[in-house]
Amino acid sequence: MKRTLFALLLITTLLIGFACERRGAGNxxxxxxPIVVGYYGDLxxxxxxxxxxxxxxxxxAADEINKAxxxxxxxxxxxxxxxxGEPNKxxxxxxxxxxxxxxxxxxxxxxxxxxxxxxxxxxxxxxxMISPSSTNPQxxxxxxxxFRVCFIDPFQGExxxxxxxxxxxxxxxxxxxxxxxxxxxxxxxFFKRSFTSLGGQIVSEQSYTQGDxxxxxxxxxxxxxxxxxxYVPGYYGEVGVISNQKKQLGIKAPLLGGDGWDAPQLWQLxxxxxxxxxxxxxxxxxxPSPAIQKFVADYKARYNILPDALAALGYDAMKVLADAIKxxxxxxxxxxxxxxxxTQNFQGVTGRISIDxxxxxxxxxxxxxxQNMKFVYETTISPEGTPVxxxxxxxxxxxxxxxxxxPPAPPTKAASPAQ
Amino acid sequence: MDTFVQQLINGLNVGAIxxxxxxxxxxxxxxxxxxxxxxxxxxxxGAFTGYFIALQLGLAAGGxxxxxxxxxxxxxxxxxxxVGMIIERFAYRPVRKYSRMTTLIMAIGVSLLIENLFVxxxxxxxxxxxxxxxSQSQLPYRLFGNAAISKAQIIIFLVSIALMVLLQWxxxxxxxxxxxxxxxxxxxxxxxxxxxxxxxISLTFAIGSALAAAGGVLTAQYxxxxxxxxxxxxxxxxxxxxxxxxxxxxxxxxxGGLLIGAAETFVVGYGYHIGIASTYRDAVAFAxxxxxxxxxxxxxxxxxxxxxx
Numbered sequence: 129m130k131r132t133l134f135a136l137l138l139i140t141t142l143l144i145g146f147a148c149e150r151r152g153a154g155n156x157x158x159x160x161x162p163i164v165v166g167y168y169g170d171l172x173x174x175x176x177x178x179x180x181x182x183x184x185x186x187x188x189a190a191d192e193i194n195k196a197x198x199x200x201x202x203x204x205x206x207x208x209x210x211x212x213g214e215p216n217k218x219x220x221x222x223x224x225x226x227x228x229x230x231x232x233x234x235x236x237x238x239x240x241x242x243x244x245x246x247x248x249x250x251x252x253x254x255x256x257m258i259s260p261s262s263t264n265p266q267x268x269x270x271x272x273x274x275f276r277v278c279f280i281d282p283f284q285g286e287x288x289x290x291x292x293x294x295x296x297x298x299x300x301x302x303x304x305x306x307x308x309x310x311x312x313x314x315x316x317x318f319f320k321r322s323f324t325s326l327g328g329q330i331v332s333e334q335s336y337t338q339g340d341x342x343x344x345x346x347x348x349x350x351x352x353x354x355x356x357x358x359y360v361p362g363y364y365g366e367v368g369v370i371s372n373q374k375k376q377l378g379i380k381a382p383l384l385g386g387d388g389w390d391a392p393q394l395w396q397l398x399x400x401x402x403x404x405x406x407x408x409x410x411x412x413x414x415x416p417s418p419a420i421q422k423f424v425a426d427y428k429a430r431y432n433i434l435p436d437a438l439a440a441l442g443y444d445a446m447k448v449l450a451d452a453i454k455x456x457x458x459x460x461x462x463x464x465x466x467x468x469x470x471t472q473n474f475q476g477v478t479g480r481i482s483i484d485x486x487x488x489x490x491x492x493x494x495x496x497x498x499q500n501m502k503f504v505y506e507t508t509i510s511p512e513g514t515p516v517x518x519x520x521x522x523x524x525x526x527x528x529x530x531x532x533x534x535p536p537a538p539p540t541k542a543a544s545p546a547q
Numbered sequence: 548m549d550t551f552v553q554q555l556i557n558g559l560n561v562g563a564i565x566x567x568x569x570x571x572x573x574x575x576x577x578x579x580x581x582x583x584x585x586x587x588x589x590x591x592x593g594a595f596t597g598y599f600i601a602l603q604l605g606l607a608a609g610g611x612x613x614x615x616x617x618x619x620x621x622x623x624x625x626x627x628x629x630v631g632m633i634i635e636r637f638a639y640r641p642v643r644k645y646s647r648m649t650t651l652i653m654a655i656g657v658s659l660l661i662e663n664l665f666v667x668x669x670x671x672x673x674x675x676x677x678x679x680x681x682s683q684s685q686l687p688y689r690l691f692g693n694a695a696i697s698k699a700q701i702i703i704f705l706v707s708i709a710l711m712v713l714l715q716w717x718x719x720x721x722x723x724x725x726x727x728x729x730x731x732x733x734x735x736x737x738x739x740x741x742x743x744x745x746x747x748i749s750l751t752f753a754i755g756s757a758l759a760a761a762g763g764v765l766t767a768q769y770x771x772x773x774x775x776x777x778x779x780x781x782x783x784x785x786x787x788x789x790x791x792x793x794x795x796x797x798x799x800x801x802x803g804g805l806l807i808g809a810a811e812t813f814v815v816g817y818g819y820h821i822g823i824a825s826t827y828r829d830a831v832a833f834a835x836x837x838x839x840x841x842x843x844x845x846x847x848x849x850x851x852x853x854x855x856x
Contacts, residue, residue, distance in 0.1 A: 174774065176672040212671070307826040334815075335825050341770045341777070344557035345815030346825055351693060352550040365673045369772045372678075376697035376769070377553070378687045396675030397771050399683030 162205040163198075163459055165190070165449065166231035168221045168246065169238060173213030174338065175363055177391035178238040178438050182260050183208060184431050185442030186235055189450070199453045204446075207231060215245030222246040226253045232459040233258065235445050238438055239363075240264030240311040247274045256465045258449055260441035261387065261410070264310045268487040273461075275468050275487045277445045277476065278387075278410055279511070281311070285318025287408045287493045287509045288359060288384050293326040295495075295507065296382070296406075298356035302332040304346055304370065306362045309338060315361030315386050331355050336366065343370045344377060351379050363388040368397025375401035382406060390436045395501045405498045410437040411478040412494045412505040423477045437478070444476035549692030554816040555809065560700045560769065562808020563707040567762035568785035569792070569800035570714060571631075571755025577731045577795035578751050579643070581650050585634055585657040586759060587782015592630055592661065593760025594773045595669075597623035598676050607677035616679035620706070620764050624757040631756025632749050640745070665775035673774045676767035699769040710761055711801055714754065718797065727751055731795070780829065784811075787836040793849020802847060807832055 167186055169179030190204045198204065207229045209221035218237055225231045226249065234250050234257040237243040243262035250257035251271035259267055259276040263284055268274045292298040301323055306312035320330055332353035334346035347370070350358060358374070360367055360383050367389050374383065383405040390409055395402065413424050413434055423443065427435040435443075448471055453459055456467035474481040479491040492510040496503040568590050575583045597619045601607045606615040638657045642649045680698045687695035718724040726747045729737040738744045767773055788807045792799025811832060815825040839846060 172666075172670050172672070174671060174673060176670065307824065334819070337826050339776075339780070341766070341772060341781070342557070342561050342812075344560070345554060345812040345828075348550060348553045348557060349816050349819070351553075365772055368675070369770050372683055372771065373769070375684075376682055376687050376699060378689070378693070378695045393673065393675060397673070399678060401683040 160202070162203045163453065164229060164231050165204060165206050165446070166209065166222070166225035166229060166234045166236075167206050168209045168211050168218060168225060168234065168236040170213030170242070171208075171210035173211075174365055175213045175239055177364065177393055177436075178261075179210070179213070181391075181436050181438040182236070182238055182442035182445075184427070185435065185439035185444075186260070186446040188427060188430060189443045189446035193446075193450050199450050200457065204450065206235075206446075211237065211242060211246075213239065213242065215241050218242040218246040219249055222249045222257075226250070226255050231255065232453075232461070233449055233464065235260060235442070235449065237262060239309070240267055240314070241309060243267045244270070244310060247271070250274065254461050254465075256449075256461060256468055258445045258468065260445035261438055262311070263387065264314045265486075265488075266310065272469075272487070273465055275483060277448050277481055277489045278441055278478070279491055279493055280488050281314035282318045283511055284386050284408050284493060285315045285320075285361075286322040287495065288315075288386070288406075289319050289322030289326060289328070290509060291406065291408070291495050291507070292357045292359075292384060293323060293328050296357060298328060300329050300331045300353070300355045301357050301359055302334070302350040302353055302355035302381075303330060303359045304334045304336065304343070304350065304362075305360070306366065307335040307337050309362070311386075311388060312361045312363075316359070319359050319361065336362075338363065338366065340366065341369065343373050347374055347377050347379060351377055355381050357381055357384050359384045361386045361388065364391040364394040365397070368394050368402070371398040371401045371405065387437055390438065390503070392433065392436070400501075402498045403500070406506065407496050407498070407503070408493045408509075409496050409503070410491075410493065411440050412496060412503065414505040419475065420477055440477045444478050444481065447476060448474055448481060549690075549694035550816070552690070552694040554812050556694070556696055556700060557816075558809030558812030559805055560703055560808070561812060562788075562805035563703055564762045564766045564781070564804075565785045565788045565808050566801040566804025567707055567710065567758045567765075568782060569788040569804045570711070570797065571759050572786050572789040573792070573794055573797060573800040574727075574751050574755045576789070578727065578734075578748055579639070579650075580647060581639065582654060582786065583639075583752075583755075584651075584654040584782070584786075585638075585661060586755065587778035587780075587785065588658050588661040589627055589631055589634075589756045589778070590759040590763045590782060590785075591665070591773070591775060591778035592763075593623045593627040593756075594676065594763030594767050594777065595665070595674075595775075596626040596760065597764040597767065598674060598773060600626075601677045601679075606679075611679055611681035613679070615677075616702075616764075616768070619679070620761060623760045623764050627760030627763075628753035628757040631752040635749055635752040640748075662775055662779070669775065671775055673772045676764075676771040676773050678768070678771060680768050682768060697769075703765045703769060706761065706765055710758060714758070714797065717754070723747070723750060784829075784832050787832050790836060791839050791846055793846025796846065796848045799846055799848035806847075807835065810835065 169182050170176050171179045190206050194203045209225055211218040211221050238261045240262040243259045247270035251273050254273055256273050261278045263278055263281045265280050268276055303316055305316040332350045358381050385407040387409050389407045452467035456463040469483055471483040481489045484490050490511055492508050494508050495506040497506045571586050575581055600622045601619050634657055638653055642653050682699045687697040689695050726742045730744050730747050734744055788803035789800045792803030811828045814828050814831045
């Protein structure tokens with residue numbers, strides 16, 4: 129018995145050693161043949177809209193790159209893995225992409241919890257990973273191979289706190305957040321800090337967990353506190369229902385949210401109950417800038433649907449990676465990592481992207497109003513010290529919406545968040 | 548005060564759905580001593596059947612309509628009844644003569660099979676059930692102060708009560724009901740009395756499944772988010788409700804459902820005053836289960852000599 133155990137142990141050790149060997153060999157990659165990039169995301173789970181949009185955006189970018197002759201003469205090939213939106217599966221598929229497919233870089237994930245589970249695998253194997261849209265600050269703190277092309281939660285939380293205090297003149301806010309989501313908890317804390325520092329008051333803090341179906345208990349408690357706005361930094365599946373039940377309880381205060389709301393399914397779940405709510409997001413399809421309108425038109429022609437922010441970020445993540453490979457002149461991991469870190473003023477669809485020393489993108493956020501089953505551009509809010517670059521307002525819709533709902537808004541459209 | 552009344556309405560609204568599902572658990576247990584763990588999934592199948600009927604008949608595009616809701620409700624109850632009978636015929640009947648452990652494991656197997664078939668076939672992403680009551684655009688009816696009740700809640704209460712009264716009538720006033728009660732007292736004696744026990748058991752599954760499907764369609768009018776795993780937690784809580792009321796006891800299942808629903812909502816609505824986060828809601832339901840099993844295993848309305856179905 130002991131001998132068998134020993135033999136088993138020996139075999140396991142050998143296998144692990146072998147696996148490590150293969151991984152080490154895979155990292156440097158060849159210098160000919162297609163450049164293999166790994167994409168992992170939720171393609172069949174509860175947030176599959178996120179994974180699908182991001183994949184669409186990244187694949188469209190890869191096709192554009194290949195049509196234009198590839199990167200340094202090599203084509204890009206994206207290998208896709210479905211993590212079903214579960215953190216442990218995200219870690220598993222990333223390990224598979226690194227060890228079996230020998231990808232030179234990873235694109236993913238959308239949900240911060242999944243990125244946080246997968247990032248240590250990428251860091252350990254020293255494979256650069258670019259998250260298109262995980263906004264929780266901890267994601268890039270995992271290590272020096274982890275990047276993102278979106279803004280982070282402290283900024284997104286501040287944007288909505290600023291917007292509710294300055295543009296909506298809210299004094300009292302209630303919060304309803306997803307207890308088990310790193311993304312939602314992060315936004316909740318940053319919104320709270322920012323809103324109270326602006327002189328506002330948080331009158332009720334309620335939570336739920338993903339998959340909950342009844343929110344009337346929380347909403348009734350919030351109603352009793354009589355807030356001016358309700359911040360719900362959750363994902364679309366729950367938010368659509370929350371909006372619906374809020375309407376059925378006769379609560380008039382608008383809901384405010386983040387980029388987690390942005391999915392076509394939101395409209396099916398919430399319908400017209402969503403009118404008059406606001407979210408912060410990465411870009412607006414209304415933006416008249418030619419580059420964005422070309423992206424929107426190309427995407428629509430290809431997938432027959434308007435690109436949401438996640439599609440735009442997936443597209444930008446692939447383009448930023450391609451740009452870095454081109455500048456590095458190689459797919460070798462250390463040089464590629466340094467090239468990504470040096471990205472400055474890259475003009476993406478979601479704004480001008482510069483990677484800062486914490487490997488986060490510094491860029492403005494837009495506030496969108498939900499109206500008639502559409503996101504309508506409301507205003508742009510930039511990080512401290514950066515001029516407004518993208519998303520010039522679509523004057524027609526924005527002035528109309530400001531006029532009807534927001535009480536006399538301050539003339540300055542771009543409010544800078546405090547430190 | 549208006550907040551309390553509101554929370555009570557919210558709680559009973561959730562509880563009415565639990566009660567509808569709990570009835571199926573309790574009826575099957577009363578007759579076969581079987582905890583039908585696939586019952587929560589029949590609730591899910593009911594909701595999805597309603598969704599697909601609405602889509603196929605083009606009712607979803609027709610906007611809010613009580614007629615559409617009635618068609619969807621009856622259609623999904625019928626399909627779920629057939630599904631319940633199929634499950635009984637092909638999964639439970641062949642192993643009925645074996646030990647209770649075998650049937651229990653079979654029930655768990657059937658449950659996982661249904662869930663994973665649905666995930667594989669239509670994906671785990673939530674779908675939006677059509678809004679037949681105009682819930683998305685209509686303001687609720689004001690009762691007093693801030694307390695209000697929405698059309699969806701009123702319909703949920705009315706239909707649930709009607710179905711429960713109908714069930715009571717079937718069980719106590721009809722021949723089928725008499726036969727069901729006879730089978731629940733003693734299956735073999737009932738067979739000797741000339742009762743077609745297989746048929747009666749099959750009908751019990753059909754009725755229980757139809758009630759669960761009604762719960763699925765009704766709840767989707769208040770909460771349009773449906774997915775293949777929606778039956779797991781709801782089904783377990785309905786099971787707790789059945790145990791709380793006294794499993795095998797029909798009024799007990801209704802009482803248990805309403806109590807669990809109210810308890811959950813009050814945890815969410817008032818728990819934070821005493822430091823209990825709203826996320827404790829599920830824990831409370833299962834704490835109740837453990838307490839009932841420890842203190843009063845026969846449930847609130849169950850007697851030690853159990854009166855079944």
